[in-house]
Amino acid sequence: MLDIVKQWAWYDWVMLFLRLLSCFSLTVTTIQLGDSLTLPLWIVILWEIMVFSVPWICLLLNYRYYLIAEMLLFGGLSIYLTSMFPEAYLTFLMPAFLIAANSAEKSYRWAAPITIVILPLLLVLFSREIDAFVIFPQVGLAYVMGFAFHLLIVNHRQNEIIRKQNSVLEQYLTQIERVTLLEERDRLSKDLHDTMGHSYVSIIMGMETLRQDIASQEGVQKLESLLQLARKGMKEVRGYLHQMGSPQETLPLGHSLRQLAEEFQTHAKVNVRFRAIGEEYPVGKQVKMTLFRCLQESLTNAVRHGHATDIVVSLHFEQQQTRLEVQDNGHGVENWEDGFGITTMKERAAHLQGRVSVFSERGEGTLVTCLVPRMVESADEIIRLVIVDDHSFIRESLRSILEGQRDLRVVGLAEDGAQAVELCEELEPDLVLMDLEMPNMDGITATKRIKEKWPGIRILVLSTFQDTEKAKEIMRSGADGYLLKSIESRELAETIRLVHRGGTMIAQDLFHKMLDGQPVNGQEDLLVAPKQSEKDENAYGLTKREQEILQMLAQGMRYKTIASKLYLSDGTVRNYASALYDKLGVRNRDDAVQKGKMEGLV
Incomplete structure (x- = not known):
């Protein structure tokens, strides 16, 4: 309750002061006229204390509860006092004002007739000395003034929302300009x-x-x-x-994201708490930019669409991946639909073999999770490479660039596809950097022959041109990646490591062009995640923990209950649930439970 009071605006304090002044003067008058009361004085005073406190507490919870409590308690007290003192009907003017000021949505349809007609009519019936033509206009005027005050409140709130949205947009544009x-x-x-x-x-x-x-x-x-x-x-x-x-660019990832969170908190006037978990390790530019964009978009959506007041940002440095979680206390939505910003975030993450998932439920806020695999360099692992290109300068340049990496070793150079096949038979390299256009035997033919004889050799195509048709053809031939020669040397080295570990990488510009055509390798996704070391028993690839959470969801448990039973944090359970929904291809818990029962998972 104290947190709610801290968020009060000036109009909340005005209404509290009016209520306090009204009840205080009523109590003083009651004590002075205590001998004329038909009920014991202490009962009437207790009634007046309830008139002050109960509706006010109900208002903090729900305005409908407040309206009912105000009409019953304050209206009943006014009727009782008016039955003994006719002039006491004036005590009902203040609750009529407050009822109008605190009504909302469709409550006017029933609150207004009760306040303006039924309760004044009861006052007239219990005190026959009151002129109905006097009380009805006065109560009606008090209600109209309360309604006008309500419009003033609504206008102030809308201005605050607009001001807050403008601050968020200004902050967003500033960050967009910086990142651009x-x-x-x-x-x-x-x-x-x-x-x-x-x-x-x-x-x-x-x-x-x-x-x-x-x-x-x-x-x-x-x-x-x-x-x-x-x-x-x-x-x-x-x-x-x-x-x-x-x-x-030289700042560590944690420092950059913390700085973004602090700037957003200052400009958007919301509470943003940032925490980094695990020992920080260096990440590439693309990873940093992806997580930066993800945090930026998540913070903006939390305030603009979710109207969140508290946001928790968690950056996890894990052994196999870097994970960013953004949890807010906003309204949430029942059926989440990806907008342009979320779609862009998912594309960025997919380009790095990662993924972005969004969990949102009405009344429970929104959780955005961005996962990016960690490119780990093993001190003992050496990746043996063969470079295939018909230009000797390019071959030598690539060799000088790649041999500067301590885990990469160029063991052979070939000037066409035929020599590449011979070197693969002789040297059995781990990975081949293959050009497309070459004399004698082109890259597509060479890739087919190498994959037929040595399927374990990874092939990464390095071409000058963005030819989508040839890219599709060579990917169908078994290539494990397609990059442009304009790629930065550090990114090239990271991509070689990624492909060597079982991943597939396609240049981002070419990836977008290929999305408009036919699927590659018969798959809907052009970017394939690295192979997992362990296979799951079920068809959907659910982990044991995800199956356990699905069982608990089927039992009707809430996320907080599941978190307490499994000794996990609420955010971790939501993260598991979000991954579970992604794997099952559903949007919410009800659909997940229903599909789980249909598939025999529950």
Whole structure:
């Protein structure tokens, strides 16, 4: 109750003051006229105390309870006092004002007739000295004034909502501008790195190969001059890339998300609590940007659509994944439907082999969970690579880039698909970086032959062009990923690790284009999650914990009850339930229970 009082506006205090003033003056007058009462004085005073407190407490719970309590208690007291003192009918003017001020929705249809007609009529019947033509206009005027005060309250609340929504939108636009600038910087830096940077590397390496073909000392000096100029140009490009980097990008993930939560709390005027669980580890730019966007969208939706006043943000650094949970105390919705923002969040997460799930129920708020697999580098694991490309400069450039990673080792180079097949037979690499357009044997044919003979070898296509038809064809041939050569070197290394562990990755721009065509490999999803080490026994892949929660839901238990029985937090149970609904393809608990019974899971 104290928390409710803290949220009061000026009009709540005005009505409390009017009630307090009315009941206080009524009590003082009753004590002065105590000898004329037909009931014991202490009963009447107790009645007046109830008149002050009970409706006020009911108003904190539900306005309908308040209306009934006000009419019965205050109306009954006014009728009793008026039966002995005719002028006491004036005591009913204040409750008539308060009833009108606190009515809402369709309650006017029954509250107004009772207040303006029935109760004044009872006052006239119990005190025949009152003129009906006097009391009805006075009570009606008090009710109209209360209704006007109610309109003033509604207007003030609407202005507050608009002001709050504007603050949220301003904060959202500020964050959008900031993130857009970061992404544009990142895109430009990638373009510089992957075009100018790779060009300089190729030029330098090509000129180094000319040393043996130059006989004169003058030619050697010119070559050294050109090499020096190229290295200087490459150094300048790297300097530009360093200058383009934003300080925000260098901040740890936890610090960035905490800063976002604090800024949102300041501007949106809501309570946002942030907590990081587990030991923080570094994550890639794409992971950081995805979680940042997810938190931004979740906070905005919680206030704009859920009208939340309290939001809990939990960032979990787990061994296999990074998990972000945003739980709010808003209204929630019965049947959740993804909007543009949520759809974009899910696409971003899917690009990183992760997922976004939303659980929402009316009266229980909304829980948004974003899961992104962790790219773990094992100190002992070495991924053996074969690079296949018909351009020697590109082969050498890729080798110099990838061998800078301590867990990647290039064991072979091939200039066409035929050589790639021979190297796979000789070296048995873990992963092949395959080009598409090559003489003798192209990448598609080579991929088919390698997958037929050595299905365990992972193949990652690295192409220059966004050809959706060839991308579909080579994915059907068994390739495990399709990337563009413009990818940043660090992202390339992370993708190689991901594909090596059983995942599938497709370049995001190409992924959106392919979504408009036919499914790849006969699947609806183009991005396939990494293989799991353990297989679930049921057809829907439910874990034991999810099956246990489904059983409890079928028994009619609420989430808080399940949490207490399983010794879990309420948010964890909601997270399990959200994953359960995703796997069953349902939207709420009733559908989950019904499908569980139909499928024999319950």
